[in-house]
Amino acid sequence: MQASRYRILGLVGQGQFGKVYCASDRRTGQLVALKELSHQRAPTHQFLQELWFIISLQHPHIAACLGLEHIQTGRYLVMDYCEGGTVRHLLDQQDSLRLQEALNLIIGVLEGLHYIHQRGIIHCDIKPENILLTLQSQGWHSKLSDFGIARRLPLAGKFKADSKPSTFTGGSPAYMAPERFYGLYSPRSDIYAVGIVLFELLVGDRPFHGLPGELMWAHLNQRLQIPPEIPEVLQTVIQKALEKLPARRYSTATEMIEALKQVRVNPQIQSLADSIIVWKIPDSPPENPSPLSEANPPSAPLLLDHTISLPSVQHSRFPLSCIANFPYLYTAFGQSLEIWSTPQDSSLSVQQIDIFSEDEIKFSEPILAILPMGNGCCILTQNRIHHFTPFQRNPKFLLNLSTIKSLKNNHKKSIIYDNSEVKDNNLTTLKLASSQDLLYRIAIEPESRYMALAFSGQLRFYSLTEKFGSTCIKPIKRLSFSVPQVPEILFLDRRHLLVIWLNFKQQNFNMLRVYTRRGIPIGNLKLSIPLKQLLSTPQPYTLLGIGLDDQPQLVLLRLKPLSVIRIPLSSPPTLACATPWGYVIADQQGKYTFFNLEGNFLGNYLGPVSPQAMTPWGETGLAIVTHPDQQGYLHFVKSINFEQDL
Numbered sequence: 001m002q003a004s005r006y007r008i009l010g011l012v013g014q015g016q017f018g019k020v021y022c023a024s025d026r027r028t029g030q031l032v033a034l035k036e037l038s039h040q041r042a043p044t045h046q047f048l049q050e051l052w053f054i055i056s057l058q059h060p061h062i063a064a065c066l067g068l069e070h071i072q073t074g075r076y077l078v079m080d081y082c083e084g085g086t087v088r089h090l091l092d093q094q095d096s097l098r099l100q101e102a103l104n105l106i107i108g109v110l111e112g113l114h115y116i117h118q119r120g121i122i123h124c125d126i127k128p129e130n131i132l133l134t135l136q137s138q139g140w141h142s143k144l145s146d147f148g149i150a151r152r153l154p155l156a157g158k159f160k161a162d163s164k165p166s167t168f169t170g171g172s173p174a175y176m177a178p179e180r181f182y183g184l185y186s187p188r189s190d191i192y193a194v195g196i197v198l199f200e201l202l203v204g205d206r207p208f209h210g211l212p213g214e215l216m217w218a219h220l221n222q223r224l225q226i227p228p229e230i231p232e233v234l235q236t237v238i239q240k241a242l243e244k245l246p247a248r249r250y251s252t253a254t255e256m257i258e259a260l261k262q263v264r265v266n267p268q269i270q271s272l273a274d275s276i277i278v279w280k281i282p283d284s285p286p287e288n289p290s291p292l293s294e295a296n297p298p299s300a301p302l303l304l305d306h307t308i309s310l311p312s313v314q315h316s317r318f319p320l321s322c323i324a325n326f327p328y329l330y331t332a333f334g335q336s337l338e339i340w341s342t343p344q345d346s347s348l349s350v351q352q353i354d355i356f357s358e359d360e361i362k363f364s365e366p367i368l369a370i371l372p373m374g375n376g377c378c379i380l381t382q383n384r385i386h387h388f389t390p391f392q393r394n395p396k397f398l399l400n401l402s403t404i405k406s407l408k409n410n411h412k413k414s415i416i417y418d419n420s421e422v423k424d425n426n427l428t429t430l431k432l433a434s435s436q437d438l439l440y441r442i443a444i445e446p447e448s449r450y451m452a453l454a455f456s457g458q459l460r461f462y463s464l465t466e467k468f469g470s471t472c473i474k475p476i477k478r479l480s481f482s483v484p485q486v487p488e489i490l491f492l493d494r495r496h497l498l499v500i501w502l503n504f505k506q507q508n509f510n511m512l513r514v515y516t517r518r519g520i521p522i523g524n525l526k527l528s529i530p531l532k533q534l535l536s537t538p539q540p541y542t543l544l545g546i547g548l549d550d551q552p553q554l555v556l557l558r559l560k561p562l563s564v565i566r567i568p569l570s571s572p573p574t575l576a577c578a579t580p581w582g583y584v585i586a587d588q589q590g591k592y593t594f595f596n597l598e599g600n601f602l603g604n605y606l607g608p609v610s611p612q613a614m615t616p617w618g619e620t621g622l623a624i625v626t627h628p629d630q631q632g633y634l635h636f637v638k639s640i641n642f643e644q645d646l
């Protein structure tokens with residue numbers, strides 16, 4: 001039997017027929033989902049039925065079947081890969097949707113349904129688990145999947161709205177229309193299920209609960225209660241979709257689409273369109289606060305452990321940066337690098353962090369970036385790359401960038417940090433925007449044995465070796481690109497470098513390309529999420545994306561297997577930081593918002609204003625550099641106990 005055309009990247013889920021993998025096409029690099037169809041669990045006729053349905057269906061809102069893979073390890077359905085998981089994942093995450101997106105998502109589901117209903121097919125199992133998601137520039141895009149129990153109406157030719165229903169039971173009782181319990185189904189049964197999903201997206205819970213028998217009773221007899229917080233125009237749509245009698249529901253998916261489009265242009269809905277849906281859990285005791293939202297005002301002050309003023313900061317032309325390589329911390333400002341250290345165990349055992357200024361080193365040119373390297377740091381100045389270790393006090397010169405020929409012309413472009421017109425209060429905003437304007441990017445492999453350098457149209461790979469206490473740099477490979485845009489680069493692990501062109505060729509998508517540390521290309525990924533920055537995180541193969549200002553959002557991007565978690569924000573952050581315990585965003589006014597590693601909102605705090613840089617410090621702490629007025633400060637947050645503080 002032949003070898004697989006696909007390289008498996010990771011397990012994404014488990015269904016009743018078998019496991020689902022994320023895989024990439026060895027030839028084209030395209031990502032696909034491989035849906036295992038185990039012989040024991042999927043009797044051949046059921047498997048053939050699902051295959052028959054989805055192979056014949058082609059629509060933007062239906063997860064397409066790309067083929068069948070029959071190899072030694074088993075039979076697989078090859079499908080469109082949907083990196084956003086399912087609507088169930090959205091429902092498991094608090095504050096994950098804006099109202100506008102929820103409506104668009106349901107309209108997408110209905111468009112997919114309209115397409116299949118036109119072909120006389122009834123899905124019969126519409127539920128959040130069977131609505132897959134891909135992230136597009138406008139937000140989530142829904143794709144219907146799982147046609148395992150779909151039914152063809154026993155009618156020749158096209159389906160007619162007034163056609164008689166047919167008999168069959170099976171499906172998920174929580175989403176089943178009343179008539180389904182009597183073995184009857186029609187397109188209106190799918191519309192009822194969409195009504196339940198819409199209710200769940202807006203309310204955070206289903207209208208009916210219980211064991212299958214209780215659910216059947218509720219669908220048939222229990223009056224629908226819609227929380228009064230749901231705008232009236234939407235209540236009307238839900239009410240009609242969830243009518244007990246099929247004849248009183250929307251007769252077709254298009255009719256419900258039209259109703260939702262009317263809702264979208266309603267002035268009350270338009271004013272709420274960009275608001276994040278905050279679920280009100282029905283029947284919760286009134287003393288319970290409503291679920292927290294990232295949009296809420298800070299609920300507690302950030303507990304600062306220690307604040308130090310930075311003496312070297314006298315003027316405001318340069319943004320401050322800071323990185324930690326515990327027990328050392330480095331702050332850079334203008335041409336100065338300041339080194340701080342703390343006794344190894346201080347972040348864990350003593351009340352207050354003891355931190356000492358160890359040294360201050362002056363460079364002959366402004367520092368543009370610092371990043372951890374070995375037990376020290378790598379410093380990028382306008383024309384040079386240096387390596388500093390706390391044990392050898394003199395920074396070692398690594399590479400002269402001005403000798404790289406193709407860079408010479410670009411030097412005329414001013415580096416943004418040199419722009420003396422930059423005003424104080426713009427500095428933090430500039431911090432996120434500034435990386436776009438840097439001429440070079442460097443990335444250091446976690447063991448500091450490899451380095452990559454990117455600049456306009458070029459990517460270079462180097463090896464680094466330690467000889468007699470100093471680091472030697474040797475070129476390995478040089479690659480040229482026709483795209484002049486300087487990509488972001490970062491090492492994903494010891495072996496792989498990720499190169500990212502944000503808004504590639506101004507075409508509204510980001511191009512991600514993975515290389516080995518020696519410059520051999522491995523694969524490409526197009527990502528249609530509007531992002532202004534993508535940061536590496538301490539989590540393996542996980543990146544933190546920051547959305548554009550007109551679509552404020554955080555995006556957790558896991559690459560192996562590819563999955564996207566999106567966190568809508570009420571305003572664009574000016575700083576973001578990934579730590580081993582979660583993610584922090586901050587704004588100019590000193591509002592600090594914390595999320596855990598799954599992207600769940602933890603709390604809002606009021607902290608130091610004008611943050612310029614943040615870095616994780618020790619096991620649970622955070623170091624924050626601020627620059628209000630003319631003075632720079634270094635603040636330490638020892639640990640954040642959300643349970644206690646909130």
Ligand SMILES: Nc1ncnc2c1ncn2[C@@H]1O[C@H](COP(=O)(O)OP(=O)(O)OP(=O)(O)O)[C@@H](O)[C@H]1O
Nearest residue numbers: 012013014015016020033079080081082085129146
């Ligand atoms: N095309 C896909 N792209 C990305 N992830 C997918 C894809 N198809 C399925 N998944 C993931 O795999 C999980 C299991 O999917 P699968 O369709 O096999 O099972 P299911 O939805 O639980 O339904 P059932 O067990 O009833 O078939 C889903 O919850 C989803 O997270």
